[in-house]
Amino acid sequence: MKCPICGAAETRVIETRSSDEGRVNRRRRECPECSARFTTYERLEEKGYLWVVKKDGRREAFDRAKIIRGLQHACEKLPVALETLEEAADRIEERVRSTGQGEIPTAMIGEMAAEELRGINKVAYVRFASVYKEFTDISSFTHEIARLLDDKEAHRNG
Structure with a gap:
């Protein structure tokens, strides 16, 4: 996942939570380049x-x-x-x-x-x-x- 702050190509997942009966994954990510933290969501299509x-x-x-x-x-x-x-x-x-x-x-x-x-x-x-x-x-x-x-x-x- 690309960092939305500095554009670094790689970020790491620091926490994952599942919700909506497993149809949504919330991931907290951190950029090793700028230390920014952000959240991504994966949803079942x-x-x-x-x-x-x-x-x-x-x-x-x-x-x-x-x-x-x-x-x-x-x-x-x-x-x-x-x-x-x-x-x-x-x-x-x-x-x-x-x-x-x-x-x-x-x-x-x-x-x-x-x-x-x-x-x-x-x-x-x-x-x-x-x-x-x-x-x-x-x-x-x-x-x-x-x-x-x-x-x-x-x-x-x-």
Whole structure:
């Protein structure tokens, strides 16, 4: 594996973890030239296409990277590790594929992403929800925050 920092041709694996029932290998690597550390992921390539149906009816191939970009955008400037978002994207992809459908609406993927963010970081969840649910006024926004606070209170009481 080539070092993304200095371009050295060889790096060494210092740690390997398997996840998603053995379909994903996460490897921490180190460059012997510049001592940079970085993470690579190996994924099982799924056979058969999965199509996403957009709101306007267009179809496009499922793209896991889009999910990660959306999660990252919601978590910008928040203390959320990329690994946490990768794991969330793994769960979303697994849920999407387990539907057994060849096509899935973006609304379903958006709900899954919102659900993951809700468990990761409440601020990221509200950011995502404000775009995904297309909040058009402050009352929509405050209603969603009130829901989060009610859930927190209910969880605390038991």
